[in-house]
Amino acid sequence: NFSLFFFLFVLFCVCRYPLGMSGGQILDEDISASSQWSESTAARYGRLDFEEGDGAWCPEITVEPDNLKEFLQIDLRSLHFITLVGTQGRHAGGIGNEFAQMYKIKYSRDGSRWISWKNRQGKQVIEGNRNAYDIVLKDLDPPIIARFVRFMPVTDHSMNVCMRVELYGCEWLDGLVSYNAPAGEQMNSPSYPIYLNDSVYDGAVIYSMTEGLGQLTDGVCGLDDFTHSHVWPGYDYVGWNNESFPSGYVEIMFEFDRTRNFTTMKVHCNNMFSQHVKAFRQVVCYFRSDLDWEASPLSFSPVVDEKNPSARFVTVNLANHMASAIKCHFYFADAWMLFSEITFQSDTAMYNTTLAPPKTGPPNIQPDDPTHKVDDSNTRILIGCLVAIIFILVAIIVIILWRQVWQKMLEKASRRMLDDELTASLSIQSETFTYNHNPNQSGTTSEQESNSTYERIFPLGPDYQEPSRLICKLPEFAQSSEDPVQDGVPHYAEADIVNLQGVTGSNTYAIPAVTMDLLSGKDVAVEEFPRKLLTFKEKLGEGQFGEVHLCEAEGMQEFMNKEFLFDIAEDLPVLVAVKMLRSDANKNARNDFLKEIKIMSRLKDPNIIRLLAVCIYSDPLCMITEYMENGDLNQFLSRHEPEGQLAQLSNAPTVSFNNLCYMATQIASGMKYLSSLNFVHRDLATRNCLVGKKYTIKIADFGMSRNLYSGDYYRIQGRAVLPIRWMSWESILLGKFTTASDMWAFGVTLWEILNYCKEQPYSQLTDEQVIENTGEFFRDQKRQIYLPQPVLCPDSLYKVMLCCWRRNTKERPSFQEIHQALLEIQP
Ligand SMILES: *[C@@H]1O[C@H](CO)[C@@H](O)[C@H](O)[C@H]1NC(C)=O
Ligand SMILES: *[C@@H]1O[C@H](CO)[C@@H](O)[C@H](O)[C@H]1NC(C)=O
Ligand SMILES: *[C@@H]1O[C@H](CO)[C@@H](O)[C@H](O)[C@H]1NC(C)=O
Ligand SMILES: *[C@@H]1O[C@H](CO)[C@@H](O)[C@H](O)[C@H]1NC(C)=O
Numbered sequence: 074n075f076s077l078f079f080f081l082f083v084l085f086c087v088c089r090y091p092l093g094m095s096g097g098q099i100l101d102e103d104i105s106a107s108s109q110w111s112e113s114t115a116a117r118y119g120r121l122d123f124e125e126g127d128g129a130w131c132p133e134i135t136v137e138p139d140n141l142k143e144f145l146q147i148d149l150r151s152l153h154f155i156t157l158v159g160t161q162g163r164h165a166g167g168i169g170n171e172f173a174q175m176y177k178i179k180y181s182r183d184g185s186r187w188i189s190w191k192n193r194q195g196k197q198v199i200e201g202n203r204n205a206y207d208i209v210l211k212d213l214d215p216p217i218i219a220r221f222v223r224f225m226p227v228t229d230h231s232m233n234v235c236m237r238v239e240l241y242g243c244e245w246l247d248g249l250v251s252y253n254a255p256a257g258e259q260m261n262s263p264s265y266p267i268y269l270n271d272s273v274y275d276g277a278v279i280y281s282m283t284e285g286l287g288q289l290t291d292g293v294c295g296l297d298d299f300t301h302s303h304v305w306p307g308y309d310y311v312g313w314n315n316e317s318f319p320s321g322y323v324e325i326m327f328e329f330d331r332t333r334n335f336t337t338m339k340v341h342c343n344n345m346f347s348q349h350v351k352a353f354r355q356v357v358c359y360f361r362s363d364l365d366w367e368a369s370p371l372s373f374s375p376v377v378d379e380k381n382p383s384a385r386f387v388t389v390n391l392a393n394h395m396a397s398a399i400k401c402h403f404y405f406a407d408a409w410m411l412f413s414e415i416t417f418q419s420d421t422a423m424y425n426t427t428l429a430p431p432k433t434g435p436p437n438i439q440p441d442d443p444t445h446k447v448d449d450s451n452t453r454i455l456i457g458c459l460v461a462i463i464f465i466l467v468a469i470i471v472i473i474l475w476r477q478v479w480q481k482m483l484e485k486a487s488r489r490m491l492d493d494e495l496t497a498s499l500s501i502q503s504e505t506f507t508y509n510h511n512p513n514q515s516g517t518t519s520e521q522e523s524n525s526t527y528e529r530i531f532p533l534g535p536d537y538q539e540p541s542r543l544i545c546k547l548p549e550f551a552q553s554s555e556d557p558v559q560d561g562v563p564h565y566a567e568a569d570i571v572n573l574q575g576v577t578g579s580n581t582y583a584i585p586a587v588t589m590d591l592l593s594g595k596d597v598a599v600e601e602f603p604r605k606l607l608t609f610k611e612k613l614g615e616g617q618f619g620e621v622h623l624c625e626a627e628g629m630q631e632f633m634n635k636e637f638l639f640d641i642a643e644d645l646p647v648l649v650a651v652k653m654l655r656s657d658a659n660k661n662a663r664n665d666f667l668k669e670i671k672i673m674s675r676l677k678d679p680n681i682i683r684l685l686a687v688c689i690y691s692d693p694l695c696m697i698t699e700y701m702e703n704g705d706l707n708q709f710l711s712r713h714e715p716e717g718q719l720a721q722l723s724n725a726p727t728v729s730f731n732n733l734c735y736m737a738t739q740i741a742s743g744m745k746y747l748s749s750l751n752f753v754h755r756d757l758a759t760r761n762c763l764v765g766k767k768y769t770i771k772i773a774d775f776g777m778s779r780n781l782y783s784g785d786y787y788r789i790q791g792r793a794v795l796p797i798r799w800m801s802w803e804s805i806l807l808g809k810f811t812t813a814s815d816m817w818a819f820g821v822t823l824w825e826i827l828n829y830c831k832e833q834p835y836s837q838l839t840d841e842q843v844i845e846n847t848g849e850f851f852r853d854q855k856r857q858i859y860l861p862q863p864v865l866c867p868d869s870l871y872k873v874m875l876c877c878w879r880r881n882t883k884e885r886p887s888f889q890e891i892h893q894a895l896l897e898i899q900p
Contacts, residue, residue, distance in 0.1 A: 088243040089157055092149060094120040095239050103148040108133035114163075114235065119145045121159050121208060121239035128165030129235035136226050136234045141177070144223040145236055152182060152250075152330065155217040155242035160224070162205035163235035171235035172202040173226035180219035182250060186284070188275040190217060193304055195272075198227055210241075214459075215273050215291040218245055248330035249290060249417060251276060253283045255323055257311040260409065262348075267300060269312030269411060287311075288413065293459050295413035297383045299343045299350065310343060312350070312411035322357075322402040323410060329398065332362050333419035335391040338401075343384045343411035351377065352387055354406035360396035367394070377406050384413070391417075480841055599674045602626070602686035602697055613650060618658040619666070619693075622651045623700060629685065648702065649685060650773065654694040666694050672752075673698070680743030682763065682773040701771060703764035706736065710759065710830040715865055730865060732768045733826050738895040739770040744819060745888035747772075748812040755810045757818040758799050759825045797843050798834040802850035803882065813882035819891065820877025827863035827870070834860055853880050869898055 093099035097120075106116035110131040119130030132143035162172025175198050178190040191197050192214060202209050226234040256278055257270035271278070276285020288311055295302070295309035302308035313323045342352035355374040360367045373389045391399075399417075403410060606627040614621040625646035654666045673684040673696065688695040703709050713728045714720040720727045740762055747754060754761075756774055763771050795805070801817035803809045821834050835843050835858070849857035859878060862871040873894055879885050886894070 088154055089241045090243055091121075091159075092153060092155075092240040092242060094147070094237075095122045099147060099149070103150065105146045105148075106130055106132065107143045107146075116145055119237050121161050121237045123237060124165065127163065128169050129161075129163030129171070129237045131163065131171060131233065131235035132226070135231050136173075136228045137231050138227075138229050141225050141227060143234070144179070144225045145238060146221060146223045147238075147240060148184075149220050149222070149240070152218060152220050152245035152248070153240070153242050154245045155180075155213060155219065155222065155240050157210055157212055157241035158199075158224075159208050159210045159239040159241065160201050161208045161237040162202045163237070164206040169235065170205045171233045172205050173224075173234045173236050174201050174203070174229075175199065175227040176201050176236070177225045177227055178213075178217070179223040179225060180217050181221040182219050184221055187221075187223070188219075188285075191273070193273065193308075201226075215293075216242070218286055218290070247417070247419070248333065249286070250328050250330050251284045251286060252289060252325055252327045252415070253281060254289075254311070254325040255281045255313060255317075258314050258317065260307065260312065260314070262300070265306060267307035268305060269299075269307045269310055271311045272304075272308065289415045291414075293413070294341050295343060295384055295411070297343075297345070299345060299348075299384075299411055307411075309413045310411040311413070312343075312409055313405075315405040315408050315410075318405070322404045324400060324402050325415075326398060326400040327415075327417070329396070329417075329419075332395055332397045333417075335360075335394050335396060335399070335417060335419045337418045338389045338391055338399075339386045339414075339416045339418070340389065340403075340412055341384065341386050341414040343413070344378060345382050346379055346407065347382065349408040350411050351379075351406035351409075352385065353403040353410055355404040356389055356401050357404075358389070358391065358394075358399055358401040360394045361398040361400070362395045363397075366400070367396075393420075599670070599684055599687050601690055602629075602688055602695075604688045604691070604695070607649075607651060607695075607697075608646070610648075618662040619652060619654045622653065624649055624651045624697075626697065629697075648700040650682070650698045650700045652696045652698065654692075656692040663694065666696075670696055676747075676750075676752075678743055678746040679769075680739045680771055681746060682771045698773065699763075699771065701763035701765040701769075703766075705760050705773075706762040706764050706770065707759040707825070707830045709764045710826065713829060715829065728768075728829070733865075734895060734898060736762075736764075736768055736770045737823055737826055738892065740772060740822060741819065741888055741892040741895050743770070743772040744815060745892050748815065748888045751812070753810050753812060754815050754818070755804075756796055756799070757815055758796060758822055759830055762822075797840060797847075800847075801878075801882075802847045802880070805844060805847045806851055811882065812888070813885045816877050816885045816888065816891070819888070820874045821860065823870070823874055823877070824860045824863060824866075827866040850878075850880055867898070873898070 094104075099120075101117040104116045104119060106119070109115045110133050111127070113127040114129060114131035115126065116130050118126035118128065130145050134143075136143055158178065160173060160176065163169035177197050178199065179187045180190060181187045189197050190213065199211050200209075222240060224236060224238050226236060228234060253276075254271075257268075260267040260269055271282060271287040271289070273291055274282050274285045274287030276287075277283050278285075288309065293309055299310050299312075300306045315321065338358070340353075340356075343350050344352050352375060354377060355372065357370050357372045359370045371392060371394065375387050375389075378385075403412075606629075608625040608627075610623045610625060612620060613623050626649045627646050629647040629649065654662060658666070667689070670684065670687055670689070677683070682698045682700075684696060684698050686697045688697070710728065712726065714723070714725040716727045716729050740757075744754065744757065754772070754774065757772070761772065761774050763773050765771065796818075797805055799818040799821045801814040803811075804814045804817075824834060835846070838846065838858070846858050859875065862868075866874075873886075873891065876884075876886050877891075
């Protein structure tokens with residue numbers, strides 16, 4: 074039954090869609106109310122999260138504690154399975170302050186018989202809102218199967234009440250409308266009575282149950298021992314004693330919304346034979362399609378099991394009988410018969426019903442709703458779901474607790490490491506960090522500034538991670554800089570990495586002499602581009618002070634010198650990347666942006682993205698750079714497969730090993746150029762390399778928060794800032810970014826390439842573990858984990874990668890050497 078359980082679990086978890094109050098799929102005409110205060114607080118304004126009209130539905134008169142006749146009614150046009158409700162008061166931009174502290178729910182399947190919802194303890198009143206604006210969601214347990222739902226505000230004193238509501242669930246495609254059965258009985262066991270009645274049955278119960286649904290369809294299976302239950306002994310079961318049924322059977326009749334083609338019925342039975350409870354001995358089912366009962370019933374006798382006392386599903390094959398109602402006689406095998414769930418599997422999709430087809434309502438479910446795919450060929454009942462959910466919740470709680478403990482341990486470990494080892498082994502003086510730099514600022518101001526720097530960072534992608542508290546911890550230690558020129562180098566994309574060596578600091582740019590020469594004297598050698606010729610296409614990225622957009626530029630050809638060698642037709646728009654500074658950026662950020670333009674304008678290398686033009690006459694300031702037709706290397710490679718049989722079979726586009734090497738070589742070449750100018754890129758990765766025709770590569774930098782690379786929002790650990798999986802240990806722990814740390818990132822980039830970007834580096838490690846691993850690199854006690862050798866990667870190339878990840882920065886190769894090595898490896 075695993076697949077059934079799984080299906081039910083998915084259905085239960087998935088079946089929580091807003092049914093269209095806020096989304097508008099429920100039409101105004103289907104929302105009605107007992108009364109309205111005014112036209113602008115009519116029922117149609119009772120939509121959750123809507124601010125139209127006067128901001129909510131409000132009944133005409135104040136709601137009195139003892140007079141509950143006001144209601145807001147929603148017609149869903151067809152039966153729905155409703156698992157959750159949401160309510161909200163009237164806020165109306167601060168003018169309104171009415172809300173329902175409590176409410177009840179009534180529902181109806183046919184529009185005439187109304188049933189009050191009760192929870193499993195029999196309580197009808199649901200706690201509502203505590204203020205006029207927050208949305209309060211309440212799970213409905215048991216869930217409701219209904220077409221009409223009424224919300225009835227309840228108060229403990231006379232007050233004005235307004236409501237906005239939403240229903241969550243999914244369409245009830247399976248169509249069991251009611252079951253009728255003899256009322257469940259009471260078992261007088263020696264110690265205490267066991268109530269085997271159907272305590273959530275919503276039909277009429279006098280001598281028998283009619284016209285309702287209840288425990289047999291509530292999605293909860295009973296336990297093996299029926300005397301155990303979370304409510305009272307026997308709660309989950311409905312049971313009958315043979316003494317009350319001289320005929321020897323219990324008759325249950327099931328009614329459906331229309332004629333269906335039935336495949337099976339599954340009955341969940343208790344089998345505690347020690348207590349004289351057994352599954353049924355035989356079942357005889359009669360089918361009614363149209364108005365007549367079929368003459369020949371179907372009979373089935375399961376094996377009577379006196380060995381295994383566990384509760385079980387007994388599956389009855391209904392042999393594709395067509396019916397709109399089924400009546401089954403369940404014969405006693407012992408003194409008692411106890412059922413907790415009954416489900417039917419029917420196949421309606423293929424059947425052209427002779428009865429009137431059910432009214433199809435408005436599209437209550439979004440087109441991509443997965444519940445549409447799980448049609449009613451399976452079951453309508455959610456047996457085991459709750460059990461599965463509880464199980465999963467427990468698992469989640471365990472994981473969360475475990476994670477917290479683990480995180481504490483990590484934090485402690487890293488703090489210990491920093492405190493003990495770093496202070497001991499490094500002599501320290503302040504250099505790199507933004508905060509605490511500025512001698513003119515008091516400690517507190519700079520502290521605040523640094524905090525806000527972190528806070529203003531956008532929530533970023535999984536490739537970037539704020540290295541927990543480590544970095545914050547670090548400024549207390551200053552650091553020794555063996556190589557002042559290297560430490561003070563400008564990085565390639567200053568605007569993006571501001572948080573570490575930020576634009577707000579006083580000594581951000583200690584530009585080395587070589588570069589200074591390059592920059593001094595001459596004007597910026599790029600031209601102003603008319604902004605109106607840019608057409609926005611999509612957002613590529615976002616940094617602290619700016620954004621990167623992909624645009625089409627008209628007439629860009631004039632701005633390109635011959636050396637750009639674009640082979641594009643005249644007058645066609647060219648794809649360009651436009652990096653722009655937010656107009657609210659501060660002065661320092663502007664200055665840095667202009668400096669970046671200067672720096673960028675000097676970079677001329679076939680493997681580095683070119684600055685084409687700028688817009689600096691007016692705000693927002695823009696830099697227009699090349700963009701390449703095949704997008705970034707990460708996406709490019711993940712679309713491709715290695716050459717081989719597998720790719721041939723699947724017909725996937727391929728990239729040969731030689732071409733991989735060719736691309737890696739170009740990256741090395743571009744980096745060789747950057748490093749020759751003492752530029753540090755700080756974010757080298759496949760996502761920052763662009764692919765053009767014939768596998769040409771250009772290195773770019775789009776900043777840190779491209780939506781594409783932010784799949785994983787739900788990390789507990791807050792904002793992501795740094796690409797820790799690409800960063801060298803000294804960048805993470807000491808904040809040092811040098812050509813040698815670029816070399817480390819190059820090694821990781823090479824690893825990505827050889828894996829066709831199908832896997833994130835250290836994908837099996839959490840962010841905390843990656844940082845912990847960094848500590849192992851620092852300690853160097855052979856416990857550090859290296860990225861594994863990719864399947865396609867020859868030993869010689871893996872050796873090159875390992876060289877990039879040497880602990881000692883001086884032992885890492887230079888880009889010159891790497892470039893040479895790659896040229897030699899390339900066959
Ligand atoms: C079921 O039995 C319990 C215990 O006697 C009783 O409180 C409850 O009202 C009964 N429920 C129904 C629906 O008869
Ligand atoms: C019921 O469904 C089965 C299997 O889908 C099909 O073979 C059979 O013809 C259907 N019966 C009727 C009466 O349509
Ligand atoms: C009920 O079941 C018990 C145990 O099987 C049996 O002894 C008894 O005769 C049955 N009573 C009736 C009325 O069938
Ligand atoms: C199915 O029903 C539709 C409308 O009720 C009818 O036009 C059509 O002929 C039916 N198809 C079959 C195969 O009976």
